[in-house]
Amino acid sequence: MLLLFDVGNTHTVAGFTEDGTNFVKWRLATHKFETEDELFVILKSLLDNNKITFSHIDSVVIASVVPPVNYIFQRFSEKYLGIKNLWVEASDGLGIKWNVKNPTEIGADRVANVLGAAKMCDDAIILDCGTAITIDVLMAGCYEGGAILPGLMTAAHSLFEKTAKLPQIDLYTPKNCVGKDTAENIRIGIVRGTAHALNGLVEEVKNCFKNKPTIFLTGGQSKILETLIQCDLKDADLTLKGMYIYWQKKCTSCS
Known part of the structure; x- marks a missing residue:
């Protein structure tokens, strides 16, 4: 085990x-x-x-x-x-070409996510929503890089800490696009704003490549965004699955 x-x-x-x-x-x-x-x-x-x-x-x-x-x-x-x-770290022998300036800078969770997605398809865009939100791009089995955004709670805490009058709020998926009170204004700005940013970045990435990628959504905060994000697969265990694949590949290479 x-x-x-x-x-x-x-x-x-x-x-x-x-x-x-x-x-x-x-x-x-x-x-x-x-x-x-x-x-x-x-x-x-x-x-x-x-x-x-x-x-x-x-x-x-x-x-x-x-x-x-x-x-x-x-x-x-x-x-x-x-x-x-x-x-877990980006390395040779994993079946992935790391087409970035410095593979050692890639977060271990992102490496695992890429391995988990690569098990299911050759072309993928992975959205992992946590303290930071990461976007990772896999095309034809090659890791092309990605983007990093502030996570939902990170953005909320930043507003609370850096402003005098804005309150600390709980986050959930807002139904409206126009808020009627301060809390709703913040919630819409952070949650819906982040969702629009992610959808927009995904479209830009798709336009850069001829491939048709599968869009994955994972991470602890993904539940808040899942109805607003255009994705193909929601997989809360994607990182763990990728870690298991990493172990498999490393054990195979050592045997």
Whole structure:
């Protein structure tokens, strides 16, 4: 059984899988634990409730975009599992050509998303909505790059912190395009505005290539945007699936 950690700036998804298709998973606050022992206590309680033990774990795969916490996961695996982690990164031997200036700059989550999408099609545009929103472009099996936007909550917090009178609000999909109060104004601007930006960028990308890409939507905030985004596939587990594929490819290349 594989233990997968998708470590994001706000949340960490811990997932268990045997086949790369079905996952037992939990979302944890990334900064809730500060040591490997705290991470162990949290995971053990979750595992016990699902009748999974640490002895079931054969490998640990990590896609992290938060370098300051990486040592926690490293120590956890070594101390409690006796396993060396496999860290996701853009590299050769994955069946993808990384057509960018510096592949090492590509976020591990984005690498996993590309691998997950490439399993299903050769041409894809992947929208991952989290603390930051990333757009990744895969054409004819070649990663062509992408774009990064502020995430929904990031934009909301920025308005709250940088303005004197605008309140902090909860976010959900607004039904109207014209707000009748301040909260609705902010919600429309952030949610609908971001959706229009994403749809517009996707159209520009599609116009740059002759291929007809499949549009994927994933990420923790994707539920808020899903009715406003023009996409073909919604897959909340795309990153975890890509991490499993990364493990498969790396294990094959080493054997």
